[in-house]
Amino acid sequence: MPIYSPQEIMFLPGEYTVATLPNATDFNKAYAWVSDLHDGQADRVISSGGYWRPVRPLASKAIAMTNAGWVYQPLLNSPVIRLQGALTLGSSLELSKTRAYPGQVVRIKRETTGLFNISVKTGIAGLTIGTQAANSWADFTFDGTDWFQSASGGLL
16 A cells, blocks of 8 residues: 655655755755755755754763864754863854754753853854853753743752
């Protein structure tokens, strides 16, 4: 017995990288296979008509945080990030808006040593939307325009 698939749903042929995905507005309700999703995990994405969203946004990655800071890139980086390493100065983490989709949530868990804070910034202007002290976590949500801090707490 064949699987029912409505006419408007489409599976794009071939394989893409996040950088080579076609414009989501041209392929509403289409699925695409992406080879470098969430730090190199191959999986499908679906177009909502305006954004590409991962079908299964379930991945985590440990990142070696440095004083120089780091940029989170939606779709390319995992939705759960564990910051590790030693900080000897204050640092920053920028949440890029490129490829972010409405409702996307990123959890940042700080496991770094050092007494210095990590400023979480958004956009090109570098507006600080949160500060992470040692042994803390925070969720950041994209509302379609910008990121905001939606939850936070301390580690047990």
